[in-house]
Amino acid sequence: MPSIAVLPGDGIGKEVINEGLKVLNFMGEKYSLNLKFEEFDIGAERFLKYGELIPDSILKRLETFDAIYLGAVGDPRVPAGILEHGILLKLRFHFDQYVNLRPIKLLNDRFSPLKKKGVNEINFTVIRENTEGLYAGIGGILKKDTQDEVAIQEMISTRKGVERIIRYAFEYAKNINGKLTLCDKSNVLTYSHGLWLRVFEELKKEYPEVQTDHYYVDAITMKMVRNPEIFDVIVTCNMFGDIITDLGAELQGGMGLAASGNINPNTVSMFEPVHGSAPDIAGKGIANPLAAILAAAMMLEYLGRKDLSDKIEGAIKISIDENLLSKDMGGNLSTGEVGDEIVKILKRG
Amino acid sequence: MPSIAVLPGDGIGKEVINEGLKVLNFMGEKYSLNLKFEEFDIGAERFLKYGELIPDSILKRLETFDAIYLGAVGDPRVPAGILEHGILLKLRFHFDQYVNLRPIKLLNDRFSPLKKKGVNEINFTVIRENTEGLYAGIGGILKKDTQDEVAIQEMISTRKGVERIIRYAFEYAKNINGKLTLCDKSNVLTYSHGLWLRVFEELKKEYPEVQTDHYYVDAITMKMVRNPEIFDVIVTCNMFGDIITDLGAELQGGMGLAASGNINPNTVSMFEPVHGSAPDIAGKGIANPLAAILAAAMMLEYLGRKDLSDKIEGAIKISIDENLLSKDMGGNLSTGEVGDEIVKILKRG
Numbered sequence: 001m002p003s004i005a006v007l008p009g010d011g012i013g014k015e016v017i018n019e020g021l022k023v024l025n026f027m028g029e030k031y032s033l034n035l036k037f038e039e040f041d042i043g044a045e046r047f048l049k050y051g052e053l054i055p056d057s058i059l060k061r062l063e064t065f066d067a068i069y070l071g072a073v074g075d076p077r078v079p080a081g082i083l084e085h086g087i088l089l090k091l092r093f094h095f096d097q098y099v100n101l102r103p104i105k106l107l108n109d110r111f112s113p114l115k116k117k118g119v120n121e122i123n124f125t126v127i128r129e130n131t132e133g134l135y136a137g138i139g140g141i142l143k144k145d146t147q148d149e150v151a152i153q154e155m156i157s158t159r160k161g162v163e164r165i166i167r168y169a170f171e172y173a174k175n176i177n178g179k180l181t182l183c184d185k186s187n188v189l190t191y192s193h194g195l196w197l198r199v200f201e202e203l204k205k206e207y208p209e210v211q212t213d214h215y216y217v218d219a220i221t222m223k224m225v226r227n228p229e230i231f232d233v234i235v236t237c238n239m240f241g242d243i244i245t246d247l248g249a250e251l252q253g254g255m256g257l258a259a260s261g262n263i264n265p266n267t268v269s270m271f272e273p274v275h276g277s278a279p280d281i282a283g284k285g286i287a288n289p290l291a292a293i294l295a296a297a298m299m300l301e302y303l304g305r306k307d308l309s310d311k312i313e314g315a316i317k318i319s320i321d322e323n324l325l326s327k328d329m330g331g332n333l334s335t336g337e338v339g340d341e342i343v344k345i346l347k348r349g
Numbered sequence: 350m351p352s353i354a355v356l357p358g359d360g361i362g363k364e365v366i367n368e369g370l371k372v373l374n375f376m377g378e379k380y381s382l383n384l385k386f387e388e389f390d391i392g393a394e395r396f397l398k399y400g401e402l403i404p405d406s407i408l409k410r411l412e413t414f415d416a417i418y419l420g421a422v423g424d425p426r427v428p429a430g431i432l433e434h435g436i437l438l439k440l441r442f443h444f445d446q447y448v449n450l451r452p453i454k455l456l457n458d459r460f461s462p463l464k465k466k467g468v469n470e471i472n473f474t475v476i477r478e479n480t481e482g483l484y485a486g487i488g489g490i491l492k493k494d495t496q497d498e499v500a501i502q503e504m505i506s507t508r509k510g511v512e513r514i515i516r517y518a519f520e521y522a523k524n525i526n527g528k529l530t531l532c533d534k535s536n537v538l539t540y541s542h543g544l545w546l547r548v549f550e551e552l553k554k555e556y557p558e559v560q561t562d563h564y565y566v567d568a569i570t571m572k573m574v575r576n577p578e579i580f581d582v583i584v585t586c587n588m589f590g591d592i593i594t595d596l597g598a599e600l601q602g603g604m605g606l607a608a609s610g611n612i613n614p615n616t617v618s619m620f621e622p623v624h625g626s627a628p629d630i631a632g633k634g635i636a637n638p639l640a641a642i643l644a645a646a647m648m649l650e651y652l653g654r655k656d657l658s659d660k661i662e663g664a665i666k667i668s669i670d671e672n673l674l675s676k677d678m679g680g681n682l683s684t685g686e687v688g689d690e691i692v693k694i695l696k697r698g
């Protein structure tokens with residue numbers, strides 16, 4: 001009986017998670033999954049009321065779940081960075097979710113921003129390191145607010161951290177029979193990305209069956225636009241993964257369709273839409289729940305039911321073909337109606 | 350009498366710089382510019398023969414010029430990183446060329462990779478910090494090649510360095526009556542980009558006439574694809590500038606059209622095509638010289654002749670309209686023929 005901790009968070013987080021749960025509940029009943037949900041109230045409200053981000057008691061409770069299903073955090077009343085650090089990054093680091101898995105898959109040609117690239121070309125996965133690099137949060141400021149001020153931010157890479165993510169990526173590429181691309185900037189970041197490149201070269205020998213190549217991060221952004229079809233799996237550091245997956249999200253039709261898994265097979269993994277809390281449209285019932293529903297599908301795959309994940313993705317594809325979509329995607333349905341339609345399609349087939 | 354040091358470098362560097370010089374020589378005669386050129390032989394050949402990158406004697410001589418015109422460095426016989434560090438980055442750092450100016454300007458709709466965006470939408474300038482950040486080259490490795498290895502790469506930002514580039518960007522935006530966008534990741538890189546954001550906010554007060562906005566680097570890549578028309582001038586750190594200008598180059602039709610200025614008004618500035626030495630096509634006479642010619646135009650603008658720079662850009666536009674182009678751009682001219690055609694057009698008009 002898989003247990004899922006639900007953290008809707010702020011803004012449209014709540015609205016889109018509702019639709020994800022609608023789909024999960026339906027699938028749970030239909031396929032007797034026996035899913036157990038428990039909701040936790042974290043986000044801006046709690047912070048503004050109690051000055052609390054994730055209390056230790058909740059963190060302890062979360063450790064007992066099979067997965068976490070997260071909406072979005074962020075609120076204009078809270079200074080930038082606080083909720084991201086105190087909740088999103090906190091969870092990634094606390095649970096040592098070292099894999100950030102971000103599929104870039106265009107579901108319908110009409111959503112491609114590119115003249116020459118469609119569903120056959122835009123279909124790859126970015127595997128982003130999720131626990132170190134520039135995200136370590138380590139550094140400092142000397143002589144703050146003087147003319148002599150110096151600020152240092154450390155990009156820290158450990159062999160263990162680099163090796164486990166690159167190994168995960170090789171395994172992933174091997175499983176899908178795909179090519180693995182290393183994205184780094186080892187010609188300039190000779191220390192940190194020198195390590196990445198060395199480990200990549202080492203592991204190549206352990207996976208002779210996996211084809212590989214290597215691009216610097218600047219060139220990757222060009223290639224993603226010019227020849228996205230050359231990619232199957234890209235492995236990269238935390239910071240570059242952040243950047244290229246947003247570009248990737250745009251290639252697959254925008255944030256409305258981008259889902260992400262924060263994975264550590266030995267602790268608790270977390271699934272989330274990549275988009276934020278979108279305070280400007282929160283509460284209006286117009287948010288697009290597809291990314292949250294795709295995140296729910298990724299979670300089912302993680303829990304061992306790739307078959308059901310595929311069904312949900314299939315239903316989303318149909319809803320796109322039939323334009324059963326929210327306004328931002330060119331449809332005219334409300335958030336709730338989009339979820340209802342997905343469930344209807346799943347019922348049909 | 351402006352004096353220009355010419356560093357053709359490696360591979361197609363030599364071939365494209367030839368064409369840039371063809372155009373400069375023509376303009377020099379026509380407008381009595383009295384340009385003086387001197388060529389310096391740096392690059393892979395010198396390194397392989399003498400183990401030398403830029404000898405101090407050449408560095409000293411370069412200090413006496415008004416500008417440097419650089420082709421490209423890079424050679425498959427030299428390990429990655431050596432020529433980039435020893436020549437390209439060396440010159441940027443030695444001359445403290447703190448501004449890396451990279452216009453992103455689509456010259457013809459047919460080169461846009463985007464369905465919905467053309468010459469009216471893709472036209473902005475990225476101002477990249479060019480002397481610090483992750484490019485400082487500072488860091489180290491502990492316990493190399495053991496399981497406990499830790500690699501650290503320092504992103505170092507100084508107030509002086511951040512302030513001068515942001516000030517340059519405000520002045521630039523003010524001059525073209527445009528909006529200035531800050532691109533950072535201050536929500537995560539709280540030390541280094543915290544400084545960027547603070548300085549940006551401070552300088553805003555000095556430039557109340559300049560409209561501003563602010564995006565995180567991940568969001569910038571999406572916006573560049575979805576709404577490039579919202580940008581006039583983007584200011585950003587060294588690493589992010591490297592990444593987003595390659596994406597930008599792709600939006601303007603690829604590396605074949607991307608030129609870059611490395612500027613410090615108080616020392617010696619350097620102009621270069623953004624592309625590399627392309628060893629695979631070197632020596633075949635098929636390289637596309639347009640980026641090098643655009644770099645030459647930027648150099649003329651820097652030397653006070655924006656009028657002539659505009660004429661060259663105009664001629665390039667015509668050569669594109671008339672498909673007087675190299676193979677990579679869909680034409681069938683050789684490198685030398687492209688340069689000849691540009692000169693012919695300039696003669697005509």
Ligand SMILES: CC(C)[C@H](C(=O)O)[C@@H](O)C(=O)O
Nearest residue numbers: 084088089242274536537567
């Ligand atoms: C909100 C932010 C801290 C986060 C990140 O930078 O990782 C987001 O951009 C993402 O990609 O999940």
Ligand SMILES: CC(C)[C@H](C(=O)O)[C@@H](O)C(=O)O
Nearest residue numbers: 187188218433437438591623
């Ligand atoms: C060659 C490399 C060191 C250089 C950089 O990273 O700055 C290049 O990519 C550029 O953008 O000029």
